[in-house]
Amino acid sequence: MAVEIERKFLVQGDAWRSLGQGVCYRQGYIATVGDQTVRVRVADNAGYLTLKGPTVGNARLEFEYPIPLAEAMQLLDDLCDRPLIEKTRYTISVADVVWEVDEFHGDNQGLILAEVELADEQQQIDLPGWIGQEVSGDRRYYNTSLVNHPFTQWADAGSEVPS
Amino acid sequence: MAVEIERKFLVQGDAWRSLGQGVCYRQGYIATVGDQTVRVRVADNAGYLTLKGPTVGNARLEFEYPIPLAEAMQLLDDLCDRPLIEKTRYTISVADVVWEVDEFHGDNQGLILAEVELADEQQQIDLPGWIGQEVSGDRRYYNTSLVNHPFTQWADAGSEVPS
Numbered sequence: 509m510a511v512e513i514e515r516k517f518l519v520q521g522d523a524w525r526s527l528g529q530g531v532c533y534r535q536g537y538i539a540t541v542g543d544q545t546v547r548v549r550v551a552d553n554a555g556y557l558t559l560k561g562p563t564v565g566n567a568r569l570e571f572e573y574p575i576p577l578a579e580a581m582q583l584l585d586d587l588c589d590r591p592l593i594e595k596t597r598y599t600i601s602v603a604d605v606v607w608e609v610d611e612f613h614g615d616n617q618g619l620i621l622a623e624v625e626l627a628d629e630q631q632q633i634d635l636p637g638w639i640g641q642e643v644s645g646d647r648r649y650y651n652t653s654l655v656n657h658p659f660t661q662w663a664d665a666g667s668e669v670p671s
Numbered sequence: 672m673a674v675e676i677e678r679k680f681l682v683q684g685d686a687w688r689s690l691g692q693g694v695c696y697r698q699g700y701i702a703t704v705g706d707q708t709v710r711v712r713v714a715d716n717a718g719y720l721t722l723k724g725p726t727v728g729n730a731r732l733e734f735e736y737p738i739p740l741a742e743a744m745q746l747l748d749d750l751c752d753r754p755l756i757e758k759t760r761y762t763i764s765v766a767d768v769v770w771e772v773d774e775f776h777g778d779n780q781g782l783i784l785a786e787v788e789l790a791d792e793q794q795q796i797d798l799p800g801w802i803g804q805e806v807s808g809d810r811r812y813y814n815t816s817l818v819n820h821p822f823t824q825w826a827d828a829g830s831e832v833p834s
Contacts, residue, residue, distance in 0.1 A: 538722060539702040539709055544750060546702055546709045546722075557720065557736065559701060559709075561750050569749060571742055573720065579734055586732060587707060587724050 512560070512570045513629055516649060518640035519620040524609055528600035533610075536588025540652050543568070547651075548575075548583040551597070555580025563645075565629060589655050591615045602636050615658030621649060675723070675733045676792055679812060681803035682783040687772055691763035696773075699751025703815050706731070710814075711738075711746040714760070718743025726808075728792060752818050754778045765799050778821035784812060 535549035543562040555577045561569035598609040612619040643649045698712040706725040718740045724732035761772040775782040
């Protein structure tokens with residue numbers, strides 16, 4: 509169990525691409541109710557089952573369990589809402605901060621988000637030049653929202669993300 | 672992963688009580704959507720997280736993972752719908768068949784259900800004398816239904832279960 513405190517930003521430009529290695533993520537959601545989510549994820553040939561509680565401020569309870577890869581694949585195939593979330597995650601360290609940059613594919617192609625996990629809600633961070641507008645708390649950018657309202661279907665998608 | 676094929680019955684009389692040992696179960700549901708459930712269970716001082724798919728006929732997909740007891744307790748406390756399901760499970764072997772008899776407590780006190788898991792949908796079983804009316808497929812007796820509509824609140828509870 510962990511308490512997850514994070515901030516989320518749009519990404520601008522391509523300067524971040526050379527700063528980290530990408531890993532393919534495929535994930536889906538089972539029985540999402542409000543903020544409370546049950547997520548199945550396959551990343552780097554490993555399976556995970558993750559439960560998250562409601563968001564309070566920037567924080568939420570998170571429980572993650574490794575599960576057999578074959579079962580994770582079957583859960584994605586048989587039980588998860590469609591479309592699945594497919595993205596490449598780049599892990600980028602800048603100063604003492606680790607950024608996770610998610611480049612989405614499939615129905616969310618064109619969207620690139622950067623997340624940073626904080627030690628506490630007051631932690632100050634320096635924003636690299638490739639960090640754009642903050643979207644923490646904007647529900648449209650929740651991965652669960654991107655299942656029901658994928659980025660490529662946003663009417664104003666072109667103006668949302670600087671390229 | 673398993674495919675669960677089961678039949679469920681009401682229980683009559685007390686003859687079953689001497690046939691098996693009881694174990695306390697405490698369980699709750701996170702983000703139930705229709706038949707698809709995510710269950711947290713504490714049984715015999717161990718924690719489990721179980722995902723079940725929609726029921727098709729008498730069968731449904733089931734994935735169960737052991738999780739740390741302390742995390743299971745916290746999930747029950749913080750993330751699961753109220754009321755929790757509290758019951759004593761008796762495991763009773765009759766001939767080649769293993770019966771699970773659940774005696775409910777708390778908001779579902781008075782309800783006693785027996786379940787049997789089948790090898791396949793066609794398997795014939797002998798019903799012991801303490802087995803009453805079959806309630807397979809009756810959604811009121813789903814554990815998830817007993818959260819939202821506990822047995823003690825059923826208007827006709829008195830006539831449902833022979834005592």
